[in-house]
Amino acid sequence: MRAVCAGAAAVSLLSLRDVRFAFPGWPATVAGVDLDVAAGAFHCLVGRSGCGKTTLLKLAAGLLRPDSGEVVFRGRGRDAIGPDIGFVFQAPNLLEWQRVIDNVLLPVSLHHRPRPEEAAQALQLLEQLGLAAHARKYPRQLSGGQQSRVALARALILQPSLLLLDEPFAALDAITREELQRDLLQMCRARGTGVLFVTHDIAEAVYLADRVDVVESGRIVQEIAIELPARTAQTRYSPAFAQRCAEVRAALHLEAVEA
């Protein structure tokens, strides 16, 4: 089944074509996936534990090589991770011995000594994420939610056209999580960033995504378009939101929730 996010006419940023992958000696973990993420689209993958979401994301990132099929990014094969793709994993993975600002600038430092305008850009990102006052701190001096924000700023510093996120907010409390979802949406919309986001959380997927793809046994078994008006705090309490959540629950074979 083919999942195309943000309309057939949209230019595809990332394309997976009949991608298959098995860990050596094991049955297929990804069993024939076609998927497109268009520029500026927000695409969520949901599915039960062990269904292959993280493996799919690693294939999209070029961290794993498919056994067959192809992964194409901006029209080119994906042999290496380029600066045009940002990653955020469940754990923030910050460098403990570097200050917050230097953690954000890490992708730049890997190429050259950060220039003043790049440092200013890092500070601006921290400001947008409510962390300007923490720029000189070390990661251990931050809360879990603040560390996740730093990881997000680090992923955005090179202004990637594609962000790959693997349950980045899973370990956070509900309030911080909602705030980060809002911030992530705003920043990706403002920058036109395409996003592929893995989550277990149905409400998170419905709030964030233009399209939710349900993964089962290494395949995309259902694609659910999420057409909601502009996301606000009220969105989560609207009948349309509840309806979309119910559709995703049904696709996951979960018991229906009584109205």
Ligand SMILES: Nc1ncnc2c1ncn2[C@@H]1O[C@H](COP(=O)(O)OP(=O)(O)OP(=O)(O)O)[C@@H](O)[C@H]1O
């Ligand atoms: N290195 C490995 N060797 C063998 N099997 C693996 C390896 N890594 C993952 N798997 C298996 O591949 C399957 C898919 O794993 P994956 O991490 O992609 O699932 P997931 O959907 O992201 O799960 P979760 O939601 O629990 O994070 C699982 O059955 C897992 O046990």
